[in-house]
Each structure stands twice: as structure tokens, then as C-alpha cells.
Amino acid sequence: MALELSHITKTFRSGGAEVCALQDCTFTVNDGEFVSLIGPSGCGKSTLLYIAAGLEEATSGSVMLDDCDLSGPGKDRGMVFQNYTLYPWLTVEQNIKFPFRLKANTDYARPSAAIMSDVEYAGHLLEIMGLAQFRHRYPRELSGGMKQRVAIARALTNKPRILLMDEPFGALDAQTREELQELMLLLGLYEKTTTLLVTHDIEEAIYLADRIVVLSARPGRILEEIKVPFPKDRLLDIKLTPEFLALKRQLVDLLHAGGRSSSGRAEILERLGQHFHATTGSPVTTTTNQQQP
Amino acid sequence: MTGLLSPRRPIPRPFYWASAVLGFVVLLCVWEWAAGYYAAQGKQVLFPSPAAVGQVMQNMVRGATTGQEPAAREFQNFAADLRISFFRVTAAFALAALTAIPLGVMIGSYRMGEAFIQPVTEFIRYIPVPALIPLLIVIFGIEETSKIMLIYLGTFFQLMLMVSDEIRRVPYDLVQAVYTMGGTRREAVTEVLLPASWPGIVDALRLCNGWAWSWLIVAELVAANEGMGFRIVKYQRFLQTDKIFFYLVALGVIGLLLDLAFRLFSKIAFRWNVAARN
Numbered sequence: 029m030a031l032e033l034s035h036i037t038k039t040f041r042s043g044g045a046e047v048c049a050l051q052d053c054t055f056t057v058n059d060g061e062f063v064s065l066i067g068p069s070g071c072g073k074s075t076l077l078y079i080a081a082g083l084e085e086a087t088s089g090s091v092m093l094d095d096c097d098l099s100g101p102g103k104d105r106g107m108v109f110q111n112y113t114l115y116p117w118l119t120v121e122q123n124i125k126f127p128f129r130l131k132a133n134t135d136y137a138r139p140s141a142a143i144m145s146d147v148e149y150a151g152h153l154l155e156i157m158g159l160a161q162f163r164h165r166y167p168r169e170l171s172g173g174m175k176q177r178v179a180i181a182r183a184l185t186n187k188p189r190i191l192l193m194d195e196p197f198g199a200l201d202a203q204t205r206e207e208l209q210e211l212m213l214l215l216g217l218y219e220k221t222t223t224l225l226v227t228h229d230i231e232e233a234i235y236l237a238d239r240i241v242v243l244s245a246r247p248g249r250i251l252e253e254i255k256v257p258f259p260k261d262r263l264l265d266i267k268l269t270p271e272f273l274a275l276k277r278q279l280v281d282l283l284h285a286g287g288r289s290s291s292g293r294a295e296i297l298e299r300l301g302q303h304f305h306a307t308t309g310s311p312v313t314t315t316t317n318q319q320q321p
Numbered sequence: 322m323t324g325l326l327s328p329r330r331p332i333p334r335p336f337y338w339a340s341a342v343l344g345f346v347v348l349l350c351v352w353e354w355a356a357g358y359y360a361a362q363g364k365q366v367l368f369p370s371p372a373a374v375g376q377v378m379q380n381m382v383r384g385a386t387t388g389q390e391p392a393a394r395e396f397q398n399f400a401a402d403l404r405i406s407f408f409r410v411t412a413a414f415a416l417a418a419l420t421a422i423p424l425g426v427m428i429g430s431y432r433m434g435e436a437f438i439q440p441v442t443e444f445i446r447y448i449p450v451p452a453l454i455p456l457l458i459v460i461f462g463i464e465e466t467s468k469i470m471l472i473y474l475g476t477f478f479q480l481m482l483m484v485s486d487e488i489r490r491v492p493y494d495l496v497q498a499v500y501t502m503g504g505t506r507r508e509a510v511t512e513v514l515l516p517a518s519w520p521g522i523v524d525a526l527r528l529c530n531g532w533a534w535s536w537l538i539v540a541e542l543v544a545a546n547e548g549m550g551f552r553i554v555k556y557q558r559f560l561q562t563d564k565i566f567f568y569l570v571a572l573g574v575i576g577l578l579l580d581l582a583f584r585l586f587s588k589i590a591f592r593w594n595v596a597a598r599n
């Protein structure tokens with residue numbers, strides 16, 4: 029078992045009041061596995077991921093990696109943030125090789141040949157990610173998709189035991205997002221990376237994952253763990269198969285049951301009805317959820 | 322939006338330069354007009370015309386090239402003033418940078434440092450520096466030290482607080498990123514916060530250098546035997562306002578050149594930085 033989160037509870041203290049963000053969350057990510065973590069907005073997905081990364085401290089519970097208790101962040105868990113977090117003063121290549129500037133990668137009691145092979149690996153990452161011709165560019169000269177490729181490569185430079193990703197493609201356009209999903213899928217196939225991905229995109233969660241962990245609305249609890257019944261080597265076409273759509277439906281229902289209610293629509297309809305009627309004088313009829321099969 | 326008057330949009334270069342020249346032309350016109358106003362009352366000695374100041378400038382050039390007597394002496398004075406004033410500013414400014422940057426980084430990075438230094442600094446900062454002049458003269462005498470100390474005190478606290486603000490402006494997730502790559506807390510400062518802040522720090526240095534020249538003149542007006550400020554007071558005594566104007570123009574040119582030098586350095590050294598404009 030690569031990553032093991034046990035009984036994670038997190039309460040925030042804001043303005044005197046205690047806010048319970050996570051309650052007794054237990055799940056594992058196995059070696060070589062790709063796990064997607066989904067849940068309604070504000071349910072504590074990011075908090076859980078930051079706790080796994082050691083950037084946030086759990087109120088109670090433990091985080092273990094390869095059966096060792098963890099406290100604090102470390103290079104064994106690489107992280108990809110939603111807003112890139114590239115170092116703007118470094119070029120693409122320097123960003124990817126940034127970990128070699130750190131003591132953690134030079135102080136080691138290991139032969140320099142091992143370090144050299146790591147540096148070489150970083151060079152390969154540049155090629156794998158399709159960044160070779162941009163190696164001398166600065167982050168501000170890159171598109172969002174390119175920046176996120178650099179961030180992923182940089183997180184992989186350390187050869188982490190697990191890659192933690194917090195809505196990494198959330199800010200990208202649909203086409204770029206699909207490209208990067210494809211890249212992550214194949215990377216998992218070739219590099220046998222272990223990944224925990226937080227996303228709000230259900231299709232992305234299914235397409236990439238071997239298993240999906242669903243969190244409930246606040247306070248975040250584990251609602252369900254669902255195995256994805258597709259082989260690791262899958263094509264984009266599966267998004268159109270009945271199994272995929274059924275799974276998607278199941279997850280949508282879970283998310284709605286776990287939080288978002290469909291009363292939002294009724295409320296909006298009421299406001300629209302009142303005010304449009306006042307301006308145009310013509311009433312509008314629409315379906316409501318109750319009328320749908 | 323395009324066009325010459327669209328907020329924050331760039332305009333063609335020729336228009337930019339024409340506007341810049343126009344600014345100087347307007348300044349000269351106002352000056353000329355004011356001088357004419359005084360001249361009409363027969364008081365041209367109080368407010369010299371641009372032409373009169375141009376005369377002083379020509380005189381200086383003649384003094385520098387031919388060595389004819391009154392002119393040569395005047396030029397030598399000017400060169401000596403320039404040299405000593407430059408020395409005072411540079412010494413004080415270098416001292417301020419060397420002390421304020423490390424302390425500012427400390428305050429900006431560590432809350433402990435902030436709590437330890439910042440409240441005290443905010444207090445000291447509001448003591449008007451000129452109020453310290455008598456004390457400085459008593460403690461350090463009327464030699465160079467008291468002047469350098471005055472400039473130093475005038476810039477040090479401002480610079481330190483500006484540097485700490487630059488450090489605090491760095492998005493925290495850049496720091497979190499270094500931790501997930503195995504970076505230590507110390508490396509978070511040296512490998513992330515500091516490199517991210519350098520452009521801002523250099524900009525703070527540029528502003529403080531300008532203030533340093535202001536404090537220089539304050540110091541030299543009070544007690545000095547040479548220097549730009551001293552010479553201005555001396556010319557005031559002999560009512561040689563045309564020469565005062567010449568010194569003012571010189572100070573303006575020095576400021577402008579130093580400012581340009583800082584900007585040029587920033588542009589070359591921090592090519593990665595998003596251009597502050599457009």
C-alpha cells in the first residue's frame with residue numbers, strides 16, 4: 029500500500045467558531061494505482077490532499093506512506109497545484125531541474141552516478157512532456173496547458189512515490205484538458221506512477237482512475253469507493269460506452285444525494301419567472317426535475 | 322480599446338517621445354514666463370531666465386576646457402561638490418542596502434522577526450529624521466559621519482519595510498511547492514522568497530536612492546564645507562540665483578540618470594519578470 033489515510037478529521041477555527049471540514053476519512057491508494065477524489069464544492073477535497081502532502085496538519089488521524097508514519101511534506105509526495113506554481117524567474121528547463129538545487133537532492137549519501145541518472149531523467153521528462161522546444165522559455169511565455177506540463181514534470185523529477193494533484197486541469201480549455209488527461213493516462217501506463225487526483229470533473233475522474241473515492245458535502249466524509257471497470261490501457265472512446273455513462277450517472281446521483289439539491293433550479297426559476305414576466309409580459313414554461321423520468 | 326487616450330494601452334513610440342519633449346518644453350515656458358514676470362519688475366536677480374542659467378552652463382564648460390580663471394575655479398568647485406556628494410550618498414545608500422535587505426527579508430519571512438522588529442520600526446520611522454540632526458552632530462561631529470548617518474537613517478527604515486513587503490507579496494503556494502520537492506524552511510527563503518522578490522527589491526532600491534539624495538541636501542544645507550547642498554546655500558548668500566538654478570538642474574539630471582540606470586539594470590537582470598507596464 030503506497031498511501032494510507034486513516035481516520036482523518038480536520039476542524040478549522042475561523043472567528044471563534046469551529047468548522048468541521050473533514051470527518052473520519054479513511055482510504056488508501058495502492059502501488060501503481062490511480063485514484064480520483066471527487067465531491068461537492070467546499071467538501072474538503074483540497075484539505076484532504078494537502079493533509080496527504082503534509083502541507084496541512086490533520087486535527088486527528090494519521091497519514092502513512094509505505095507503512096511509515098508521516099508528518100510534514102517531503103519529496104516522496106510530489107504535488108501539482110491548480111494554479112501552476114511555476115517559478116517565474118526560472119526557464120522551463122530550470123523549473124524542471126529545480127529539485128536539484130535543493131539540499132535534499134545533493135546531500136544524499138549516494139554515488140554521483142545515481143544523481144547523474146536522475147538529472148538525465150529530468151532531461152527525458154522534458155521530452156516526454158513535449159516541452160523540449162520550449163526549454164528556454166520563461167513561464168509567462170507559456171500557455172496554461174504548457175505550464176501545467178512543466179509543473180507535472182517538475183513534480184516527477186524527484187521520482188515521488190505518489191503524485192498528488194489538486195484540480196490540475198480545472199483552469200484549462202476542454203481540448204487542452206483532454207490532451208493532458210491522455211498524457212496522464214499514458215504516463216501511468218509507462219512510468220507506473222501512483223496518483224491521487226482531486227477533480228470536480230466527473231468524466232475526468234472516471235476516465236483516468238482505477239478507483240474513485242466520493243466525499244460527501246460538509247463535513248467531508250467518505251461516501252463511497254467505486255472501482256472503475258475499465259482496463260488501465262483505455263481510449264477516449266470509452267467515454268461513449270454505456271458502462272461509462274452508467275457510472276457517470278451513478279456518480280452524479282451520489283454527488284447530488286451527498287449535498288447539492290436540485291432546489292437550486294426551482295429557486296432560479298421563481299426569480300426568473302417573477303422578473304422576466306415584469307419586463308416582457310410573457311410567462312415561460314420549463315421542465316422541473318420532478319417532471320423528468 | 323485602442324487610440325491615444327485608451328486607459329493603460331500602449332501608444333506608438335513617436336507619440337510617446339513627442340509627449341515627453343512637450344513636457345520639458347512646457348516646463349521651460351513656465352520658467353521663461355516666471356522669469357519675465359520678475360524681470361519686468363526689475364528683480365531678475367531673484368528669478369533667472371533659462372538663458373541666464375544656460376550662460377552659467379556655458380561658463381562651466383569653458384572653465385572645464387580652457388582653464389580661464391574665474392570659470393575654471395567655478396568648475397573645480399562643481400566637480401568637487403559632485404564628488405563629495407556622490408560619496409556621501411553612495412556610502413550611506415550602500416550601508417542602508419546592506420543592512421535593510423537582510424533585515425527586510427527576515428521580517429517578511431518570519432513572523433517572529435516581524436513581531437520583533439516591525440512595531441519598533443514603525444515607531445522610529447515616525448520620528449522626523451531632520452529632528453535628529455542636532456543629536457547626530459553632537460554624537461558624530463560635523464565631519465562626514467553625521468551626514469552619512471542622516472542619509473542612512475532617512476532611507477534604512479523605509480527600505481527595510483519595503484523589502485519585507487516584497488517578500489510578503491510572494492504567493493504562498495510557491496513556498497508550498499518547494500516543500501513538496503523536499504526543500505527545507507531555509508531553502509524556502511533562499512530559493513523561493515528571495516529570488517521571487519529581487520525585482521521588487523531593486524525597485525525599492527531605486528526609490529530609496531532618490532530619497533537618499535534628498536536627505537543629502539538636507540544634511541549639507543545644515544553643516545558642510547563642500548557638496549551640492551553647501552554650494553547652494555553659499556550662492557544664496559551672494560544672491561547668485563542663476564548658479565543655484567544650475568545646481569538644481571544638475572541634481573535633476575543626476576536623479577534622472579540614476580533612475581534610468583536602475584531601470585535598465587532591472588530590465589536586463591529580470592528578463593523573466595512580466596513587464597510592469599502593459
Ligand SMILES: Nc1ncnc2c1ncn2[C@@H]1O[C@H](COP(=O)(O)OP(=O)(O)OP(=O)(O)O)[C@@H](O)[C@H]1O
Nearest residue numbers: 040041042047049068069070071072073074075076
Ligand atoms: N484555512 C481555513 N480556515 C477556515 N476554513 C477553511 C480553511 N480552509 C478551508 N476551509 C473550509 O473547509 C472546507 C473545505 O475546503 P476545501 O478547500 O478543502 O474544499 P474543496 O472541496 O477543495 O472545495 P473546492 O471544490 O471549492 O476546491 C470549506 O468549507 C472551507 O471553507
Ligand SMILES: [Mg+2]
Nearest residue numbers: 073074075194
Ligand atoms: Mg479545492
